[in-house]
Amino acid sequence: MKFVAFLIVSLCGGLLLYATADLPAWGDPNSPASSHLSPHYIEKALEETDVPNLVTAVLADYRGYDTMFETAVVFCAGLACLLLLRDYSRREGSFYRHIPTGVVIHFKNNAKSMPASREFEHMDKEWVPYDLIMKTVCRILIPFIQLYALYVVAHGDFSPGGGFQGGVIFGSSLILLAISYNLRTVVQRIRERALGFLCALGILIYTGIGVLCMIAGGNFLDYGKLAEIFPVDPGHVRALGMVGVEIGVGITVMAVMVVIYVNIASEGRHDEGL
């Protein structure tokens, strides 16, 4: 069986390698891809959209419909993760550790959870003592990571980056919080309900901008028409529409990353994890 699998894989690999010989050379100006459509983008994108970063102009404006469904795919991934992994059954009992003495108290019934205090901390079965260095470093680092993520989203039309990357960076800052502190810390800061709301809100912003363009009399996601609704410079309105769309993408991606991580790391129980 293994031999057959190896044979099939090497056959397919050989075919693919054989086919690459027919691909145009990298950066070939005479290839079909760079002789029909690309010159238009390269020559006209700046004057049509007022966005210096060509990649953002193509992704968010010329191919805005594609990007919208990519965001929907990310949303569906988060939704699938939630539906498959989320476990609503409550775990029996809870553990609390008295910090000054190190004594662990076990509540057998889960009637009431203890309020957070300086003396007692909630403890899980996979509890590990906090590393002071890691905690402190991450506490200092996380705000800067989040600020950088916002910069990446806001600067998507001037420099590399955009909604996807900024959203992932913001989400990973929250994942870093979960790793360095506790999964519970993140779940308490951003409730599950809020995360689900944010997942949907991002796509709603994206499609909402598209629908606003339709209300203004243009096509779906034709940002040029937004100038008739909002008091902005008509030459720059496409860039502003792109920033709005990128913000929507960033919100969805951020929330989905946190949802996936929280559900995988805690087996859907949202209590303890890495």
Added chain:
Amino acid sequence: MHWQIDLIILTFIIFCAVGAITVRDLLSTAILFGAYSFMMCLLWAVMGAVDVAFTEASVGAGVSTVFFVAAVFRTSRRTKD
């Protein structure tokens, strides 16, 4: 022009790819996948596709490695085959 850099990166990519499917420890596989993504990110950057490199660095090398590690943490660390 960049062929020396390309060659070094591509060699590393092949090493990481072969390592990722042959290593038995799944945690090492996750880390090797991260290294693979990072090498791909360098390759995109050398080719001039900075946006793709950025995405690869944040999604491929960053978050997906964490997801793999979390999945390994919740399943088993040793592979059966």
